[in-house]
Each structure stands twice: as C-alpha cells, then as structure tokens.
Amino acid sequence: xxxxxxxxNPWWADPDAIYDDERVEKALFQKPRISYRFEPxxxxxxxxxxVGKTTYMKLSVAGLIESGINPRNVLYFSCDLxxxxxxxxxxxxxxxxxxxxxxxxxxxxxxxxxRNYFQxxxxxxxxxxxxxxxxxxxxxxxxxxFKRLFGRGPETDRIIEGVVGEHLKRLYPTYFFSxxxxxxxxxxxxxxxxxxxxxxxxxDFPRVGIxxxxxxxxxxxxxxxxxxxxxxxxxxxxxxxxxPNSNLATVS
Numbered sequence: 001x002x003x004x005x006x007x008x009n010p011w012w013a014d015p016d017a018i019y020d021d022e023r024v025e026k027a028l029f030q031k032p033r034i035s036y037r038f039e040p041x042x043x044x045x046x047x048x049x050x051v052g053k054t055t056y057m058k059l060s061v062a063g064l065i066e067s068g069i070n071p072r073n074v075l076y077f078s079c080d081l082x083x084x085x086x087x088x089x090x091x092x093x094x095x096x097x098x099x100x101x102x103x104x105x106x107x108x109x110x111x112x113x114x115r116n117y118f119q120x121x122x123x124x125x126x127x128x129x130x131x132x133x134x135x136x137x138x139x140x141x142x143x144x145x146f147k148r149l150f151g152r153g154p155e156t157d158r159i160i161e162g163v164v165g166e167h168l169k170r171l172y173p174t175y176f177f178s179x180x181x182x183x184x185x186x187x188x189x190x191x192x193x194x195x196x197x198x199x200x201x202x203x204d205f206p207r208v209g210i211x212x213x214x215x216x217x218x219x220x221x222x223x224x225x226x227x228x229x230x231x232x233x234x235x236x237x238x239x240x241x242x243x244p245n246s247n248l249a250t251v252s
Contacts (some may be wrong), residue, residue: 005091008078011061011071018062023055034097042150064104074104079141088145106164117165121207127175134176136162157196160234164194164216167238181206190214196234202227 010017018024027033028236045053057076062072079088111230117179121129137143140159165185168174172187174218183206185192190212191207200217202224213229214237224229232240 002094005075005077005095007077008070010067011074011092015065015071018058018065024062026056027059029054044146070101073099073101075252077105086127088141089148092149111146113193117169117174117176117185119178122177122179122186125173125186125188131172132178136165138162138166157194160193160196164192165235167241168192171241177208179206180206183208183210186210192216194234200231202229202231205229 006012010020019028020041021157044247045056052172061074061076065071077091079096092105095105097132117134119128119133119135121148136158137154140163143153143159161184166173168185172189175186177183177186177191183191184194191205191208191210192214195204195214196218198218198220200215200220205213205215205227211228215229215231216234216237217231220231221233223229224231
C-alpha cells in the first residue's frame, strides 16, 4: 500500500511534479483558464464521468502546495484497485500517522456515483421533474468507509433500498410515487416497497391504486392473493429479477 501511495503522490518527492500531471497541465494552459478555490472542509464530489472531478482534486493539490502546505501532508489516492473499505481505512490511518500538522486527503473512487429517481403521475408514469426527487449513493464500499471514519452515514435500510432501486433501474424505467403515501419504486409493470425488517404486514405497502405490488422484506415469503401482493426477501427478489425465467424480468 505504501508503494501505491508514493506512486500516486509524486509531489511528495518533488513539489513541482504536480504540474506534470496531464489534467493539471491541460487545465492551466487552456483558455479561458480553469481555476478552483480549495476550501478546507469535508466534501463529497458527485458527478458522471469526464466532468472534471479528478481535475478539481489535482488542481486542489496544486493550490495547497502553492499556498505553502507541506506536500507530504497532501494525499491523493484512487481507490479503484482496493478490495474493500478496510483497505481504504488502512491507507488513511497509515497516512495520518506519518503526517505532522494538518492533513489533506483526497480519495477518488470512479464508481462512487449516485442515482436520482423522479416522482411520476400514477396513471401514466409521466415524470414530474419539478417535484421532489430521491437520491441514493451506489457504492456501498465508500459508504461503509465514510461511516467507519466519521461515524455517520446512511442507515442499512436506506442502503438496501438504494441497491434494490439500482437493480430495477438496470431493467426498467424506474421512478417513485408520492401522494398521500409514498411508494419506493414504480416501474411500468409493478410497484416495489422496501421494508428491511423481519416482520412485515400487507398494510406496509401503501394503498395508492397500484395493481401489481411487491413488498420486500428481510426473510418473509408469501403471496397475499386478495391484495395481489407478493412479499419476497430482498435477496430472492434480486436473484429472481435477473433470472431469464423470471416473471418479473419479462414484465413490461
């Protein structure tokens, strides 16, 4: 890990090495010149690929060095090659032990993006872009890392809800409905409500006029015919969702 840290932070050996970085060089010489102000607060950068997240981080490194910060106190690390959050925690702790004075950390994980879900009209699934929307982080690795480091982050049920939403989004147009009550996810064929707990009841799925209903639980499995409601464990639902023989996978 130490070798990876040294490789990704050449300015530790030569402060001017930051200006040899391809992104920094391009940003400094293009017109109009790109410049960013680095604020010494905790930040999470979110955005699609190729919008400038890495460039912002590298220019922040340059700005810190130019302001007189010891280059050895500035860590940039791309987490793509790491296996789990424990390795990220190990790297951060190792870095902090070696630093004298204030430390500056910039962790970059290319898959750490979020997903927006828009509210829709129930009868025709017309997106209501001006209404409220829901957001979920997709990378549970870094979610767990930040929770471990800072003691704060989404609860497990919220993380599970985001995982379900992401799997649905890969197969169907997926939204959510919010009227007198909210339904977590709505596709053209069925609605999904996630309740990450052992005991669930039919009433946990809101009565909002959705015909085909799926209520996801920790481990309850049953079908309530009178409500046209399938109660399915999250793990089984996700497995069945991607099965070629699944009824869910062919709903449209």
